[in-house]
Amino acid sequence: MVSQFSCAGIELDLYRYPKQQESNLQAWDAADEHLIKHIVENDITVKKTAIINDSFGALQCALIKREPTWPLFVETDAKTSLLGAKQNLEDNHLAQTNISHFNSRDLLPTDTQLVLIKLPKNLTYFAHQLQRLSQVLPAGTQVLIGAKAKSINKSLLAIIEQNLGPASASLTWKKTRVISCVTDGKLRKSLVQVTWPVEHLNLTISNLSNVFAANKLDIGARIMLDNMPKGEFNTVIDLGCGNGILGLRAAQLYNNANIHFVDDSEMAVASSQHNWEVNQLPTELGHFHWDDCLTHLDEEISADLVLCNPPFHQGEAITDHIAWQMFLDARRRLAPGGLLQVVGNRHLSYHIKLQRIFKNCKTVASNGKFVILQARK
Ligand SMILES: C[S@@+](CC[C@H](N)C(=O)[O-])C[C@H]1O[C@@H](n2cnc3c(N)ncnc32)[C@H](O)[C@@H]1O
Known part of the structure; x- marks a missing residue:
């Protein structure tokens, strides 16, 4: 299993949680790398950043490695993801002092300035995540969504537009794309259970x-x-x-x-x-x-x-x-x-x-x- 993450000049050693497991699965994917590459190449600097669905902390580790004071609001529904990110931050000697945690029912802080999302498999859940963002983010906030290119189509862009604001996708790199959305500031109701x-x-x-x-x-x-x-x-x-x-x-x-x-x-x-x-x-x-x-x-x-x-x-x-x-x-x-x-x-x-x-x-x-x-x- 490859554990050496190397992207846009950022080097990390990353494992899934638990570290010892009967699988050879890697702790990040090319969509994580694409999001990091986008941030570095576009010179996006330290700002209050929400990270949503970060599988095992690759995004958190990369931003903290780039700038230890980067303030992060981390939202996850999976305990393995929370524990995996903590383990990877510790193993890479990265500070956790500027990280606040949220579950997928909490609302994120209203002063969030940038949002990074990994597209989840469950699109109903994704729409729910966007609806909750629409309830806190002011108009004009940048939201970047990393996903496999094959998952991105007109109906996905329509889900984003309906629930948060207009969106467009980047060129393909390593079979992934980054979708950029700018919030329109309109409040959407949350999906009921x-x-x-x-x-x-x-x-x-x-x-x-x-x-x-x-x-x-x-x-x-x-x-x-x-x-x-x-x-x-x-x-x-x-x-x-x-x-x-x-x-x-x-x-x-x-x-x-x-x-x-x-x-x-x-x-x-x-x-x-x-x-x-x-x-x-x-x-x-x-x-x-x-x-x-x-x-x-x-x-x-x-x-x-x-x-x-x-x-x-x-x-x-x-x-x-x-x-x-x-x-x-x-x-x-x-x-x-x-x-x-x-x-x-x-x-x-x-x-x-x-x-x-x-x-x-x-x-x-x-x-x-x-x-x-x-x-x-
Ligand atoms: C096939 S579903 C079964 C759900 C329910 N028991 C049923 O029969 O309808 C498997 C469940 O395992 C949960 N799961 C996945 N990984 C887990 C883990 N590492 N620890 C605990 N639960 C996990 C999933 O979130 C999911 O709810």
Whole structure:
């Protein structure tokens, strides 16, 4: 894996988070380099700069390396991105004193003078980010958006124009372009969360804009819900909870169980908490954690059941390293005899990983596309 970032005279050593992981993925991409090159070549100097969706801190590190006093407002929904940026700033001996952090529900400061955005995959989320910017940025503020050239088309430019101001794209460099937008100063309303009923379970589900399964049940979640483990469980972890559907169902099935909802996405954790409250589940039994897998979960929490519908991509990259980490963390946090139940696409072959980690693995249900697997500690 390449860790040496070198662009426009800025040299850095950058890693994904966690540093040790079963993947060879790089911590930045050419769109990060293009944004930095644009800033250096256009002589953009120190000003209050918001950075949005900086995967593992390449943009933050590059600006601080260029000028240690550069004031940064960093907005991210992903805990791995927050932790990755901190790790990279520390490893490159860069000051963090001028960096303030925001999640993707906060409003950024009104005195922001420049905004750098990495285009996310989820365009509904992107539109929501632009709408929130329209609520704070005065007319005439420069917003630079880095993206793969193939993701840039008329409809993307229209989304930017509708939600923030007129935009145009640069020439292509390393298959990426930088979109320049100048805010028009008009205030847009924020997207409200999407809400739908899961009638057969008597649940109401809401999703914030960056939460998996935007407006209907995921097919994997659906088959998991039809095959929830039977028995009594006291402490359940919904690992990679999304909108919390698996943990909410667990709360209905296992009387008085404490349910821990964990996700890398802050919006997912907030949606799970909202859904817990709206479905009138007992306040004292719902626990909500914004974390990278179970890295920072209180050591005293020991589960007898972990439910998991793992992700198989991180941003644009297809990867199974998060599933690996989730299974390893689940084993660490299960009490002896505790159960991990996983749903996954059949072709992902999770049974091989579970067998290696737990030395046992049972298929409890399957259809043409998905399998449900159980491993016991
Ligand atoms: C396939 S979705 C499952 C969502 C929900 N449990 C369901 O079944 O509909 C995977 C979830 O894992 C979360 N995730 C991705 N990386 C993670 C990580 N490192 N730690 C915790 N959660 C993560 C994603 O944000 C997403 O919500």
